[in-house]
Amino acid sequence: MKASWSGFLRIGLVTIPVKLYPAVVKRAISFHLIHKDCGSRIKYLKYCPRCDRVLEDEEIVRAYFLDKDHYVVITDEELASLKLASTDTIEVKYFVDEKEVAPIYYADAHYLLPEGEGGKEAFAIFYKVMEEKGRAAVGQAVIRQREYPFLIKPYQGKFLASTLHYYQDVIKAEDLKVEIDEKKLDPRYLDLAARLVDSLTEPFKPEELVDHFAEAVLKLVEAKARGEKFELKAAEEKAKVISFMEALKASLEKAEKKAA
Structure with missing residues (x-):
């Protein structure tokens, strides 16, 4: 299997060369819409209802709506200036009891393996210590100009590195009131x-x-x-x-x- 990313896992001053592999492959079945008479695939045109015509790509801009009638146009250049530079390191911030992380925060799962002979010993040392103590590492990395929080924990002789949902994206259970006597x-x-x-x-x-x-x-x-x-x-x-x-x-x- 081809690695999706390679870099380093940094724990304190220890740097371990690692590779990230997908742990889950989604095999959802997808369909295409076609014209039943000739079998051609259907195309979706970018149509403006006010001007009553199909638009060219250069006529279309990206906008964020503040309310129904007000919006702010955001250019590609402005978005590009906000993107973070990709790093080659998953930086461990701290360790937690793995049971403290609620399942609702888990997103995509990856296998994290040592790359080459140089990192195997350090990898194995942290694997054994974290397994014995029931600890998981909370880390962070910028991959392909996007920031990802990670939870890394021992799993069947390798690390399972799961990306985490952002705090503001998770609907808190306490917000949904259920009275049980x-x-x-x-x-x-x-x-x-x-x-x-x-x-x-x-x-x-x-x-x-x-x-x-x-x-x-x-x-x-x-x-x-x-x-x-x-x-x-x-x-x-x-x-x-x-x-x-x-x-x-x-x-x-x-x-x-x-x-x-």
Whole structure:
């Protein structure tokens, strides 16, 4: 696999040559819109409704709207002057208990590996220490003129470097009010729910995280390419349960039968 970036991981005065590899490849299925009569791809024209004509690229500028009727034009040159110079270093700012970082902050995952023989020892030393202490490193780098915060933690013999969402982009859970009075919870429900959770508890199976819709689309495409008809059976309608208690009991009975 080709590295997406190479540079250095700096921890204090220690500099480790590293390479960054994508840890996730998104395989979403995409479609093109075409003219059904001739098969040509559809083009989207840049049209001005007030002037009632298609515009050329040089007639179009970028603007930020302050409100419905007021905007500020921003030129490409002005934006370019604000861009940060790319660096070749992920600078570790501090270490945290990895459990302190809420999952909502995690963005894209990458593998961070040492480059060459020179950095392997330092890489291994920090890997072992961070693994034993349950620590993760909070770092920062400017890659391709864009600033990225990173969380770096040990994972299966290598570092997992996840970019983080910016603080101002994350909707805080406390902003969404939910009133829960635990004193009013029915002990019978709690007992049944606890038994159901225990009955359905299994080891995590990442191989079962499958995009069934994408698989069905590919089968449809393959069948139509061969001139065959593809049919997908509709899912059976599930029986409706009248009350929460009945739902818990029925679910528990089903889970216990499966376990048996």
